[in-house]
Amino acid sequence: MVYGPTTVPDTQDSQITSQRSSEVVLSIHNLSKQYGQRMAVNNLNLELHKGDIFGFLGPNGAGKTTTIRMVLGLITPTTGEIQILGKELKQHRAQVLPRVGALIETPALYLYMSGRDNLRAIGDSLGGVSKYRIDEILELVGLTSRQKDKVKTYSLGMKQRLGIAISLLQDPDVVILDEPANGLDPAGIVEMRDLMHQLSAEGKTVLISSHLLSEIRLICTRIAIIARGSLIRETTIDELLQGEGQFNVQLENAQSALQIVKEQPWGRNAYVNDKGALVTLTPTGKGRDLNLFLVQAGFAPDALTPTTKDLEKIFLELTNSEAGE
Ligand SMILES: Nc1ncnc2c1ncn2[C@@H]1O[C@H](COP(=O)(O)OP(=O)(O)O)[C@@H](O)[C@H]1O
Ligand SMILES: [Mg+2]
Structure with missing residues (x-):
């Protein structure tokens, strides 16, 4: 060589x-x-x-x-x-x-x-x-x-x-x-x-x-x-x-939106965080489809941003929770 x-x-x-x-x-x-x-x-x-x-x-x-x-x-x-x-x-x-x-x-x-x-x-x-x-x-x-x-x-x-x-x-x-x-x-x-x-x-x-x-x-x-x-x-x-492709959605009435989102197959793990934002996956992985879903359900988001997890935190989560003993 x-x-x-x-x-x-x-x-x-x-x-x-x-x-x-x-x-x-x-x-x-x-x-x-x-x-x-x-x-x-x-x-x-x-x-x-x-x-x-x-x-x-x-x-x-x-x-x-x-x-x-x-x-x-x-x-x-x-x-x-x-x-x-x-x-x-x-x-x-x-x-x-x-x-x-x-x-x-x-x-x-x-x-x-x-x-x-x-x-x-x-x-x-x-x-x-x-x-x-x-x-x-x-x-x-x-x-x-x-x-x-x-x-x-x-x-x-x-x-x-x-x-x-x-x-x-x-x-x-x-x-x-x-x-x-x-x-x-x-x-x-x-x-x-x-x-x-x-x-x-x-x-x-x-x-x-x-x-x-x-x-x-x-x-x-x-x-x-x-x-x-x-x-x-x-x-x-x-x-x-990218984690699991979660989005952070700011909107009025986050709790009501959460109830609808949780009924969707992609939204089962959604939650409202301590700042009142809805954190959820999207129907397709794309933010625009989550936006569309929420608008059609009567919840117009003020802002929608992908969540960026801190890598070191991900590493700690992975090594602590899944290794199990
Ligand atoms: N020669 C050895 N005899 C007994 N236990 C060992 C020996 N070498 C490594 N271990 C044990 O195996 C585990 C893995 O060690 P190691 O491969 O050195 O980890 P790392 O390189 O990821 O820090 C540790 O619990 C360590 O104490
Ligand atoms: Mg070593």
Whole structure:
């Protein structure tokens, strides 16, 4: 495979996030890991397609690292299957694992060596990586100008990017990063996002875990939320933001309108909020059809706005209410 941004024309860039490739690169079937009585991972199913920047989101202790360690062949699943690039991990370890690059939690770096020397030393331990490849990776992660400085002088963001550089040494097809944005400031997260989009544009598939939705929503194109070892929801950030397509309707006589709306199949969960507004789904998902319905029923809305749920609140709702114990 030819490596480098020149292999993908700029014009395709915007399509990468909007059109999902059909090629499945990593799939996890009914995966579980039990430690004593505890199910660290419980019957998990996931599918990553080529070019995905897939966020693996869940609170601390949800089972993210355990899942990643199973995908990397570091621990054995209690039950379930993992397929990487169409091959069963159990039977094809030696063939598929070199196609996966990983950074698990804090990277183990030599602090008294330069960034470049870190890449060279770790490259040597992997059987040797060319000078050209190291140049290329340093450029990609934005460390070219600081490559000769000792790592102990690097910011946290630079250390994380060096960790990501290590995961890229062998030009993997799949890149797995466990909590790479942990502790990064907003600027660091934007740099990370740009780097991930570059990797995706080169045809790599990226899995990023995080316990904070605020980190991952800026970086990822899709997310799976897990809690207590189980998958709660798999979605795009856009879908998650739209929630269930609810609208907030300001109108006189909201309580009477509520009674009529609640008789409709789409309106069963409608309610009047503490500001006196009617909150409801619509007959078709479109606001204009809700407007029309209300007008025909004799309630002319003063204002109608889609509700935007706060993402962090959605995440907390999902992880608290549906994981159940
Ligand atoms: N080696 C282990 N032995 C026993 N329990 C473990 C081990 N590794 C992880 N666990 C437990 O499994 C659960 C999931 O942990 P982990 O995968 O590290 O979660 P996350 O990465 O989402 O924070 C936690 O309850 C953790 O205590
Ligand atoms: Mg973890």
